[in-house]
Amino acid sequence: GRTGALNGKHILVTAGPTHEPIDPVRYIANRSSGRQGYAIAGALAALGAKVTLVSGPVTLATPPGVTRVDVETAQQMADTVTSALPADAAVMVAAVGDWRAETAVQKLKKGDTPPSLALSENPDILALLAHGPHRPGLVVGFAAETEKVIEHATAKRTRKGADWIVANDVSGDVMGGEANAVHLVTADGVESWERLPKGEVARRLASRIADALTTAPKD
Ligand code: C5P
Numbered sequence: 001g002r003t004g005a006l007n008g009k010h011i012l013v014t015a016g017p018t019h020e021p022i023d024p025v026r027y028i029a030n031r032s033s034g035r036q037g038y039a040i041a042g043a044l045a046a047l048g049a050k051v052t053l054v055s056g057p058v059t060l061a062t063p064p065g066v067t068r069v070d071v072e073t074a075q076q077m078a079d080t081v082t083s084a085l086p087a088d089a090a091v092m093v094a095a096v097g098d099w100r101a102e103t104a105v106q107k108l109k110k111g112d113t114p115p116s117l118a119l120s121e122n123p124d125i126l127a128l129l130a131h132g133p134h135r136p137g138l139v140v141g142f143a144a145e146t147e148k149v150i151e152h153a154t155a156k157r158t159r160k161g162a163d164w165i166v167a168n169d170v171s172g173d174v175m176g177g178e179a180n181a182v183h184l185v186t187a188d189g190v191e192s193w194e195r196l197p198k199g200e201v202a203r204r205l206a207s208r209i210a211d212a213l214t215t216a217p218k219d
Pocket residue numbers: 014074092093094095096097098122123124125126127140141142143144156
């Protein structure tokens with residue numbers, strides 16, 4: 001990517017897992033490390049973009065030049081993304097919890113029967129953003145799949161209203177790991193990239209985003 005290619009562009013990135021509280025000491029989470037999202041935020045900033053990184057709970061350092069807003073739950077992530085608009089592009093890398101539990105005010109106590117969790121669905125931040133009134137010009141989603149990776153990602157692109165879906169096969173050691181094998185699914189078709197370090201996936205994607213934002217026709 002060219003230095004300064006994203007100067008003056010505001011790009012929103014979500015990363016990490018969400019924590020959905022069960023009671024004051026327990027939560028539902030997932031295995032996302034936030035590494036791929038943080039790498040993307042850093043790569044976009046390195047090309048000159050003003051990056052807002054909305055992050056779930058992770059143990060990573062904020063990449064240079066990135067403005068980070070920490071959240072815990074999917075609902076907080078949705079609200080923070082909405083307040084950060086407008087943006088020229090959005091890259092939704094977070095592994096957002098699909099469900100939340102009703103949070104007990106006091107710590108649940110062990111008893112005769114284990115408690116059951118009544119789950120409700122969380123907002124789909126990507127779909128809301130893509131179908132919303134302040135839609136960024138380029139909306140990129142991720143799809144972590146364990147089977148029929150391209151088929152599921154292609155369907156997801158249309159259903160969620162994203163321009164691109166970066167599909168990755170997480171049946172191996174991708175979540176929490178160092179490398180990633182991804183397919184870039186766009187309206188033009190599918191591009192499969194070789195297995196690359198997450199930093200390299202980030203730089204290539206940032207470079208593609210710079211191309212799209214600087215060659216796309218302006219309204
Ligand atoms: O449906 P699925 O969770 O596989 O979709 C993944 C994509 O959607 C990712 O880009 C993720 O960040 C986004 N997503 C979201 N809000 C949700 C669920 C997923 O933004 N509640």
